[in-house]
Amino acid sequence: SQTIHQWPATLVQPVGSPLSLECTVEGTSNPNLYWYRQAAGRGLQLLFYSVGIGQISSEVPQNLSASRPQDRQFILSSKKLLLSDSGFYLCAWSADLPNYGYTFGSGTRLTVV
Amino acid sequence: TQLLEQSPQFLSIQEGENLTVYCNSSSVFSSLQWYRQEPGEGPVLLVTVVTGGEVKKLKRLTFQFGDARKDSSLHITAAQPGDTGLYLCAGASLALSGTYKYIFGTGTRLKVLA
Numbered sequence: 001s002q003t004i005h006q007w008p009a010t011l012v013q014p015v016g017s018p019l020s021l022e023c024t025v026e027g028t029s030n031p032n033l034y035w036y037r038q039a040a041g042r043g044l045q046l047l048f049y050s051v052g053i054g055q056i057s058s059e060v061p062q063n064l065s066a067s068r069p070q071d072r073q074f075i076l077s078s079k080k081l082l083l084s085d086s087g088f089y090l091c092a093w094s095a096d097l098p099n100y101g102y103t104f105g106s107g108t109r110l111t112v113v
Numbered sequence: 114t115q116l117l118e119q120s121p122q123f124l125s126i127q128e129g130e131n132l133t134v135y136c137n138s139s140s141v142f143s144s145l146q147w148y149r150q151e152p153g154e155g156p157v158l159l160v161t162v163v164t165g166g167e168v169k170k171l172k173r174l175t176f177q178f179g180d181a182r183k184d185s186s187l188h189i190t191a192a193q194p195g196d197t198g199l200y201l202c203a204g205a206s207l208a209l210s211g212t213y214k215y216i217f218g219t220g221t222r223l224k225v226l227a
Contacts, residue, residue: 032212032213036217043201044217045217049212049214051210057208088223094215096213097213099144099163099205101215104156104157108152109153
């Protein structure tokens with residue numbers, strides 16, 4: 001069966017520090033991978049998605065970047081965090097089918113102080 | 114820009130009551146999913162509806178996709194405290210890149226009181 005792992009679960013970082021959140025998927029190959037941010041328990045905002053190694057699509061201009069160095073690994077990064085980067089970050093994978101839906105990781109609560 | 118508006122935003126009801134959550138858009142979607150999310154966790158997929166007018170039942174939950182595939186509803190019968198959570202709808206559409214993207218609704222936070 002497919003599983004998705006996301007870490008760390010919580011993170012407190014000072015303004016201006018770098019960020020690296022990692023997500024890995026097991027049990028499937030060539031998944032579509034996504035990074036979402038959720039503010040205050042509301043809807044999800046798509047940040048990046050990837051359909052293959054090295055292929056990254058950015059949805060919202062921001063202080064973040066994403067990379068996919070391996071088929072089942074997706075990394076969210078920042079060189080210098082801003083206060084506004086605080087939030088709940090979710091990684092997800094999906095097959096490239098219209099009715100497949102997402103499987104989400106357990107999320108990372110990032111607080112920038 | 115595609116938007117999915119959910120209503121109500123918040124709902125607090127007593128155990129045993131019925132409720133309906135709505136998900137509306139002006140855009141047509143190829144499919145629509147409903148998720149439930151508990152605090153500190155990722156959303157969990159409940160159901161996917163694909164065909165206009167489709168109705169799916171999951172125990173006490175009934176999901177309906179609008180005929181024009183622009184809207185959906187979630188009806189819960191005899192709500193229980195275990196139904197408490199954030200309910201999210203998500204519509205799938207084909208992106209210019211040729212892959213499917215999912216637009217998430219604004220969310221409905223449900224609290225069922227014992």
